[in-house]
Amino acid sequence: MGRYRIGIDLGGTNIAAGILDDSLSLIAKASVPTKAPRPAEEVCRDMADLCRRLCREAGGLSPEEDILSVGIGSPGIISGGVVLRADNLGFRNAPLVLLMSRLLGKPVTLRNDGNAAAYGELVAGCGQGCRSLVAVTLGTGVGGGIVLDGRILEGCAGGAGEVGHIITHAGGRRCACGKRGCLEAYCSATALIGSTIRAMENNPDSLLWEAARSTSLVNGKTAFDAMRLGDPVASAVVEEFILDLATGVSNLINLLQPEILCIGGGISREGETLLAPLRAKTAGLLCAPENSATRIVAASLGNDAGIIGAAAAGGLNAGDARHGDTMQGGFL
Ligand SMILES: [Zn+2]
Structure with missing residues (x-):
């Protein structure tokens, strides 16, 4: 019986995959372009080829003898081993577990990519040693x-865990999901860039111009950089961003009280500049002082969280077997 697991992070642009040993260390990693939209059969053939390539690159592992299982993290709504809908891949009812287990002859599991990344952070990242974690990736x-x-909380039809679409501003800004007022419309890097550009246009003397040089060069770091230069306009942009994030985070903590709430994505590299005021503002919104037991921290695995979580979550949730997955003990 093998001791390695493969994790695949299927994205709209790239398919990234890696091999985990039994101490949850990534011993090999590789990626290929997704070339979406394509039929699921073609994408699965490329994923299977990538798995075989990884085995060779990891020192000649045998896919038959050394690999325990394959876990896939995919965007979209997932239930019963099938991607019901993933717009950026062009998938409708794509039976990835069936296709991949036929190609590889291995137990295959399929998770939503955000859920897989949260699980990765729990078992191998900022939540090691804990049993509950909510990940918010900006x-x-x-x-x-x-x-x-x-x-992993998957919900009754595979759609749970969409933390970006909790509504923090009823009737507010239009979100990519088509609804109004979602956390995503206020706290994504895209939203922060939009707020920064609006502040620049309204304040021609702001040091934001020095930090970015032009509105086309604004990124998620610009407002933080100008705040460090002492710019009050930038400070106001950052403060509003953090208050909006605290609104979402406090809702999640009041609802779920996880041991860890981790913030991921490029903006989380601001570290304590983001986290210290986020903790303070969140504390002011919690419904009970006990809820401050949740620790708010930065995610620690970066882009590897999805690969590690997909691999580690193989057969994790009871009941997966009835969906055609073969049960393999999860790491917890
Ligand atoms: Zn939304």
Whole structure:
């Protein structure tokens, strides 16, 4: 019986995969372009080829003898081993578990990518030793996932854990999901860039111009950089951003009280500049002082969280077997 697991992070742009040993260390990693939209059969063939390549690059592992299982993290709504819908991949009812287990002859599991990354942080990142974690990832959108008592919260039809679409501003800004007022419309890197550009246009003397040089060069770091230069306009942009994030975070903590709430994505590299005021503002919004037992920290695995979590979550949740997955003990 093998002792290695493969994790695949299937993204709209790249397919990244890695091999984990039994201490949850990534011993090999590789990626290929997704070339979406393509039929799921073609994407699965490339994923299977990537798995075989990884085995060779990891010192000649035998896929048959050394690999225990393959876990996939995919965007979209996932249930029963099937991607019901993933717009950025062009998938509708794509049976990835069936296709991949046929190609590889291995137990295959499929998770939502945000859920997989949250699980990765729990078992191998900022939540090691804990049993519950909520991840909030600030990127182009706001992603995330929820793990409670060591199990990924998937909901009754695969759609749970969409932390970016909790509504923090009823009737507010339009979100990419088509609704209004979602956390994502206020706290994604995209939203922060939009707020920064608006502040620049309204304040031609702001040091934001010095930090960015032009509105086309604004990124998620610009407002933080100008704040460090002492710019009050930038400070106001950052303060509003953090208050909006604290609103979402306090909702999640009041609802779930996880041991860890981790913030990921590029903006989390601001570290305590982001986290210290976020903790203070969140504390002011919690419904009970006991809820401050949740620790708010930065995610620690970066882009590897999805690969590690997908691999580690193989067969994790009870009941997966009835969806065609073969049960393999999860790491918790
Ligand atoms: Zn939304």
